[in-house]
Amino acid sequence: MKLAPDEELMLEVRNGAGDTLGVLFDRYHAPLYNFYAKLTGDRTLSEDLVQEVFLRILKYRQSYQPGTPFRAWIYQIARNARVDHYRKTPKHITYEPEMSPPVMPKDAAQESEEAALLHRAMMQMPEEKREILILSRFQELKYEEIARLLGCELGTVKTRIHRAIQELRQVFRQLESGVIAKNSDSAGPKSIPPRRAGNEM
């Protein structure tokens, strides 16, 4: 069975078949949630924002132009929803990551520690760099799609991705060396999260 393309479904929604939106919800709510969760580090907010996206799709369905790639359109709405949210509720600055990665398999303690560090490194990056990394690495958007989404040239997208990788690498390696130094200093158990590593540099 061939699945109906998103664009076709969205046209149905646009023409009044509201229930069809459920199919699009099934396809997109998990990726969108992942996008928001990785970007904001706040799970409750991410759930709210996902709901907001689908409410906006209903509300503005007439503005969907036939022929527009749906994926680009929904990510555009998603970015706007987040911007509007922060306009209404200014961000409170947190020094501790609000969200640690979910439970890992028990035998993967090493990997889990690395994931925690990587997560912290991501959260320490400026938001626009974090966003472009998430879009390209986790949301499986093509560079062309990202360029359209961000309203810039393809070349610019590639440059920005490369810079973001450079910065992530730098932050991550710094955090890592902080942890290693700390572990060898205190010889404490490895499972304690390296909370203060960031301040020691």
Place this chain on the structure above:
Amino acid sequence: MKCEQVGELLPDYLQGSLNAQQGGVVEQHLMECADCRDEVAIWKKLSILPMEQPSEASRERFEAMLHAYQTGRAEKAESASARGNRAAGWSFINWLRAPVGAVAWSAALLVIGIFAGNYFGASHSGSSDEIAAMRSELTNVRQLVVLSMLQQQSASERLQGVSYSQREAQLDPQVVSALAHTLRYDTSVDVRLAALDALSRHGSQPQVRKDVLDALQQQQSPLVQVALIDQMVEWRDPDAAQRLRNFAQTPNLNPTVRQRADWAVSKLN
């Protein structure tokens, strides 16, 4: 080749979209340059970050939103049915046919109430009223979702409903009264405390203050009692002092709570 030039190719290399010749050049460089190699390593390492999964309530919440929205639209279209709006047909029929749960029904009944109220309330609705109605539609739907979530079985979903209500700058009187009801009667202390927290942001509304004052008498949990007392002190409500004085006389009151009430009375006088 220099790192800078390789850097330009790197994003395409990572997506596997370089041709064989360019790919070979990049790989040659990676063998020689530890820094660039590390950049590739970091990119690959990102795969250890798990995909974040939304909660199961997410789909339910979406359904509630969809039904509330469709029903709201159907009602509105129906009230304008003189114009023969066909859009009303599908949503209303689909809605009737759909396997609606308690959530959707309660939301539906509420939305009927709201739109009927709006419709009959404004007897000579002109076009400016319609625009205002459309503008408030989005807010209405969100508030309906709050209302239906507050009626869920699971405490964590009610808690979510309370926290969702905090995204609104202005609370609808119905939401206020639902939160007040939650504050009084919810079985979970956590949910009651969250409801108080949500209401505390709207202390400028007299009804909210009254609801919080009224909630004190029925509370059993000392935790909530103390939180309510503290809230009254924060608002410096003129009516609160007398109420608290009476409250402090209640027999079998937890000593800590009594002490807190006495302290609050002295603060308020």
